[in-house]
Amino acid sequence: MGKIVFAGAMSHVLDPDYYQRACGDEGRRMVTDCMTEIARMGERFSATRADALIVVADDHLNAFSFNAVPALCVRIGTSVQRMKQDHAEAFDAVLDHMPEHYPLHEDLANQILEKGLGSGFDLAMSWEAPVDHAFLSPVNTMHGTRPIPPLVPIWVNCFVAPQPTPKRCFDFGRHIARVVAASPWNVGIIATGGLSHFPELSLPRVGETDTVFDRKLVHWMERGEHEPLQELTVGELHKTGEHEFLNWMVLIGAITPARAQVRYFGELRRINLAAVEWSLA
Amino acid sequence: MSRYAVNSLLYRLKKEPEFRARFQADAAAALTGIDLTEPERAAFVAHDMRRINELGGYLHLVMSVPGLAAH
Numbered sequence: 001m002g003k004i005v006f007a008g009a010m011s012h013v014l015d016p017d018y019y020q021r022a023c024g025d026e027g028r029r030m031v032t033d034c035m036t037e038i039a040r041m042g043e044r045f046s047a048t049r050a051d052a053l054i055v056v057a058d059d060h061l062n063a064f065s066f067n068a069v070p071a072l073c074v075r076i077g078t079s080v081q082r083m084k085q086d087h088a089e090a091f092d093a094v095l096d097h098m099p100e101h102y103p104l105h106e107d108l109a110n111q112i113l114e115k116g117l118g119s120g121f122d123l124a125m126s127w128e129a130p131v132d133h134a135f136l137s138p139v140n141t142m143h144g145t146r147p148i149p150p151l152v153p154i155w156v157n158c159f160v161a162p163q164p165t166p167k168r169c170f171d172f173g174r175h176i177a178r179v180v181a182a183s184p185w186n187v188g189i190i191a192t193g194g195l196s197h198f199p200e201l202s203l204p205r206v207g208e209t210d211t212v213f214d215r216k217l218v219h220w221m222e223r224g225e226h227e228p229l230q231e232l233t234v235g236e237l238h239k240t241g242e243h244e245f246l247n248w249m250v251l252i253g254a255i256t257p258a259r260a261q262v263r264y265f266g267e268l269r270r271i272n273l274a275a276v277e278w279s280l281a
Numbered sequence: 282m283s284r285y286a287v288n289s290l291l292y293r294l295k296k297e298p299e300f301r302a303r304f305q306a307d308a309a310a311a312l313t314g315i316d317l318t319e320p321e322r323a324a325f326v327a328h329d330m331r332r333i334n335e336l337g338g339y340l341h342l343v344m345s346v347p348g349l350a351a352h
Binding site: 085206 | 285288289291292295296298330331334335339340341342343344345346347348350351352
């Protein structure tokens with residue numbers, strides 16, 4: 001019988017140079033501190049010797065063009081490549097130094113997909129979509145030079161309205177938990193992005209955050225109070241710059257009613273950086 | 282306003298270096314035949330990413346088109 005042996009969530013632009021440019025010395029110092037905690041989380045994850053790592057993250061309009069935008073998509077196949085962008089700028093440049101290919105846990109991905117379709121989750125699938133910084137910045141920060149286990153990348157449409165609801169993401173997480181429990185594998189799961197930044201996806205508002213809303217989310221996660229989280233609306237998340245909390249909702253559904261422990265929380269003008277780990281029985 | 286027209290154009294500018302080069306050399310000419318409203322066309326010709334964002338251009342695209350990105 002399989003088990004979720006590790007669960008963590010964290011911000012996903014983990015690059016001191018990016019924050020130096022965006023926020024100066026304070027940005028470099030804070031993201032470095034956050035990355036230190038995420039690396040420690042990675043050490044604890046590696047110690048579990050898990051068979052796979054599920055990564056729930058979002059696409060920054062890189063993998064999926066406006067040809068199609070899946071609400072929830074499972075990456076299947078045997079390996080995934082990192083996104084390549086010529087003359088990469090801003091958050092895209094974070095990827096440039098990272099390895100190009102990563103193995104996938106094909107069987108687990110297929111089971112999440114196939115059992116999902118069989119139980120009411122009309123998931124999209126992709127054999128080709130590349131992964132951007134939302135996946136690879138946390139994964140590489142967690143592992144450093146240690147081997148990375150086979151991944152199961154899962155995309156949540158966090159940005160292109162209409163998005164899936166927080167409740168739907170939570171319920172999808174419950175589905176993942178059922179698949180893992182029925183499998184022979186020990187599995188880690190991370191969700192990435194956030195916390196509050198880029199409210200309403202408005203360029204003039206880049207540099208604003210909603211720390212009060214962040215602290216409310218953290219409070220509920222620490223206490224294992226997941227009902228109010230499921231009542232959140234996409235509109236609230238859009239207004240407060242919590243778009244990527246949809247990824248976290250998938251993870252919370254997978255480990256409910258576990259309680260979170262905050263490993264790092266830091267307020268920057270541009271984004272509130274966070275690293276959170278759940279205590280699993 | 283066409284969310285699709287604005288964003289599919291931003292996506293092309295990000296992902297197609299040759300189209301981006303044509304746009305940077307002569308934006309109005311590169312946009313010939315593309316279905317945009319006049320305010321949308323004017324914003325692209327002016328390389329005005331703030332205005333493009335106001336017109337429905339997704340933030341992560343206006344922040345990451347090489348050579349044209351707003352930060």
